[in-house]
Amino acid sequence: MATKEQQIETLYKELAQSSADYDDEKSLKLCDDLIKLGQDTLALQCKVITLIRLDRYHDALQLIARKFRDSSIDFSFEKLYCYYRTSQWQQAFDLLATVKQTHANDQAVLFLEAQLYYSQDKYQEALDVYGKLIQQVDPQDPIYEEVKANILAAKSGLAQTQPVSMDEPMVNQPSYELSYNMASLLLAQGDYEQAIDFLIAAREQCTERLREQGVSQGEIDEELAIMTTQLAYAYQIQGQVDRAKETYQDIVASKVHNVAVNAVVANNLVSLQGTKDLFDSAKKLKTASAKDADAKLQKYQKRIVRMNDALLQMHMNKHANCKDMVQSLLDQYPDMDDLYVLMAAVTHQQTQKYDTAIAELKAHGERHPTSLAVVFATIQLELLAAQAHQALQTLEAYLEGQPDKQYRAGIVALRVWLYEHTGQADRAMQVLETASNHWQSSSDEHPPTSILKQTAQFKLKTGRFAEATRDFEKLVKADPTDAQALAGLIAAYAETQPDKAKQYSDALPPIVPATALDVDALETVVPGVKKGYVKKSSDKQVAKQVAKKKKRAPLLPKEYDASNQPDPERWLPKQERSDYKPKKGSKKSGSQGVALEGGGIGLTGSARIAGAAPQDIPAEPPMEVQEEKKPAPAKSNQKNKKAAKKKGKNKW
Template sequence: MASSNEQVTSLFNQLQTSSQSGQDEQSLQLCDQIIKLEANNKLALKCKVVTLIRLGQYTNALSLIARKFKDDDTLAIEKIYCYYRTNQLQPALELLKEVKQKQQEPDQSLLFLEAQLLYAQDNYKKAIQIYQQLLDNTNKTDHIYDEIQVNLLAAKMGLAFSDKKKSNENDIHNVIVETSQYEVAYNAASLHLACGQLDKARKQLESARKVCHDRLTEADTPQEEIDEELAVIATQLAYTYQQQGRIDDAMEIYQSVIDSGVDDVSVNAIISNNIVAVRQKKDLQDSVKKIKNATTKEADARLKRYQKRVISMNESLLHLYMNKYDACRDLAQRLIQKYPENETLYLVLAAATYQQHKAEAAVEELKKYAEKNPKSLALRFATIQLQLLQSRPAAALQTLESYLSLIDQQKNKKEYYQPAIIALLVWLYEQTGQSDKAMDTLDKASAYWKMDKEFDSTAAPTSIMKQTASFKLQTGRYSEAASDFEELVKADPTDAQAVAGLISAYIEVDPAKAEQYGNALPAIALDHLDIPALERSVPGVKRGYVKKQHDNSTRTIKPKTKKKRKPLLPKQYDESKTADPERWLPARERSTYRAKGKSKKALGKGPQGSFVAGGGIGNTGSANIGGGGSGEKEPSSPDTKTESPKPAATPAKSSQQNKKKKKKGKNKW
């Protein structure tokens, strides 16, 4: 029988073979066998910790380190990594600082782990710095180079999605993928997507999807793992289609990922959120279920901060669509505490107030929010929109002027003279009857756009000049309008709109030049038009008005004759007979109605000696002892009205009264 040392040596040899071949389950069993023979074998314990990490059993690895390596720092990096994978970021950072203080120069693995922790905490700028440092000090032939590049692009993508103002435009526009790794292509595409470069993102994602599928298929990877790897790329590609307006293509990919049964919490949460965004106000009940799936504890632990922010905002909008205003406001207020820089949340609060028919309160809320964020153009524009909906252009003008005065104080001319802002300002001046100010604003804007070299390649100066010239034409300043339109025509002789404006101006000041430019306009080509078809397609016009008249005779328009509808008569109706005028009355209300037994009941009623018609001999009023009734009965007056029967509120009471009457009749005799 072999000694224990020989057994341990043999087991270590087997452990080395299984570890190199990736058989982690077998490696774990071999580690346990060695520890059973030698409980304090440090090498076996370290191998077991690494094997547990490779198997994803991070909690068990932490427990083993705490028991066997309590005062030993040899597994500090493994312990930090386990903290990171179990989302215990704060203990991981504290331990990382301790290890860095003990090392004079931190090694590559420690820096890589630090960058991962910073990325997990959404500290993208510092993570980018460390990843860039690692990338510069790593050879391109090293196997770790592509992984560093993947993480670097992921950090840049996270920064672009969370805050585009802080992202470096050079990192965005100079993304060059020099590798065949689909992970690198995926992160590069996501970076393009975060910066609005949808077409570049789409091309790289489609390429990454194909490369991933082909490579994993060639490696005989199980279909479940292929679907799980492709689900991330496919979901990002579907989101790109969604941003491009290709909703059907996006929904098809979302549904295919759902049907594949991929058990990825983050992917399923993002798909649920994106489907809710596509539906908007449709299928609200199903959208509620999908939002719940996107806000579970498991999803919260896996999603990034900017992703959770978007999902929570969509949840508040869903409450708004379902008219749950209190829930909408409560959630939006909680989100503002987490993301105070997000101005969209303030718009959600104002929308909830406005939909409760409190327009003035919504405007006041927006003004209060604008005081906290005076540079927010979105809040100002939302305030102006609500004021215009209330038909208050003067108040809207005051709101815009207060914003522009703040921009003017900062001497930010580029922000001040944005075409959209100038167009709105001029329109508000027109609505409030301040044409001179509108003209002055357009003149200043035109002068600025002509001098600014950054906008030479854009259509902003042309649009401003056209708006200025058109406004001068409307206000009767024909000479100035002609001068502006002439500059536009010189810049682009093919601009038919500018030529038409120039002709309109010259008609008032120089008809000869107007005729000259009028001859330069191209003739309107009507050969390709089908006139009869156009006439037939005119909506709301009857066929008689669009029919072609072959003769030159004038058509006489006959007055419309109203058709009389025949009266509805009952079956077997005889016109010779006069209809009963009381036929519409209920039977009880007709003059011919006689209640059963009414004459008998009336005999014993009335005081003694009262006059009863035809009651006694010679009409003396005494009882009719002759035994005969009156020969004639007076017909009841047709004017006499009887009350319609009412529902018996207390049926038991009426039956008791009937019983009492019967007893009285018996006792009388």
């Protein structure tokens, strides 16, 4: 039988092997066996590390608190890591302040400090710490690539709120983590095409590496789900709605266990659905805002989910709930302009009054005079309320406090439009000229082509043909293929130099002849009026459509025989039919013993019962043959009449 020392030696060898093989369950059992043999200190240290590797952070903290409370062994870093993984932020930062006093430049402490800042959305502080750390790490060290990936992740988070520089060089053979974080940064900066390329490369690198490591397909799918979700988001931002929706549905069908991925997918599907199927959107947002998902999402992601939930409440006409949610968000993000715009939208939808919503926006604009989003929302509501002069005053008041923004292309275009619609064409022209002079004199800024075209067109419209000609000449010189600028130049030359107009007209692209163009129909079309409003010319005889009669199958009796035709006289009264035969009645005779005068019973003259002398009977003239009259119908009582009527109802 082996001695105690031999058993301990054997157990430590097995522990070393199981630790190298990442068989942490076996390592935990071996640690317990060593503790039973009296090897408390070293075995307990191994057990703490094993519990951390098994993600049992609470158990590790409890073990440290029980066994190493008064020990000289320093478990500060292990405790700091456990606090970080269990989201005990206050305890983590308190312990970090203590640890930094003795380990200020320790790489592990710096790495964990940066991770703590990142988890709290303090991206600039995280970048500062990573900047110190990257200077200490050897580029050949495997951790160097991980630090680079984390720097890109911190920059992508910071880019959600402010511009970020792209001064971080890529390594020669980037890992899939590095490619993914680079894609996230490009997405935040609006470079969607390049971001998609990096995401596709990250998916390929991830699949290849994990297969080489012998990872199961299920675990590979879990890792790919993060990159696939980001890829679907890139498609969605680009406007490829169907492709994005299909990609999201594939992720849902794969049934990944990453709660953060499921929350992001649910939220993005809700934004794709818009105002359709609101109850399904409510179910999805319930998933996205669940407690376990909320613990995994970044701060800006939580804000987006809650804003979408508030929007959903507004679309479902739950105005009180929406206002409560918006107010709760305003308590956390008082400088977020979108929330004030959303609050005004709810007010307008609830009251159907522009003035109330405009008053709310102007009240916020007074507290935050630099908010361009609030100013534009106010102008939009004033224009919807047909208050163009008030909209112009709102814009001018904003530009008085922000003069550096008056030369932005969008603001210049809006000012010109408002001046034109309020009947101030001279002021509109003045704004265009001032902006053009500013852009031409500035070395950093160049006038947008659209604004230059707008200026030239406005001059042409107001009769300033010479100035319009000069502007269009500059545009054509800058881009000879610009057909719109060329057409404007020809129109300007037509007023000042017709010969040049004819010369330049040859450079216009040919007009493609229309194969089937109804000129008469085009002339009758009134712009901006529905087609049904246009009256048709009276010279055209429009044939009236004869309403088609619906053919209906004849109603026949049950025992109808087609071979036996019905009687054509069936509609006539019985007495008027050709086959009518009256009933034989008793003939009316004289009284018994009465004979005709002039003869006996047989009219032979042989018997003279009365004894009267015979008289000569004159011959009667021949009677005319008269048409036999049809007998009149016999009288019938009321019952017979009703019966006859009932019988007459059956045409057969």
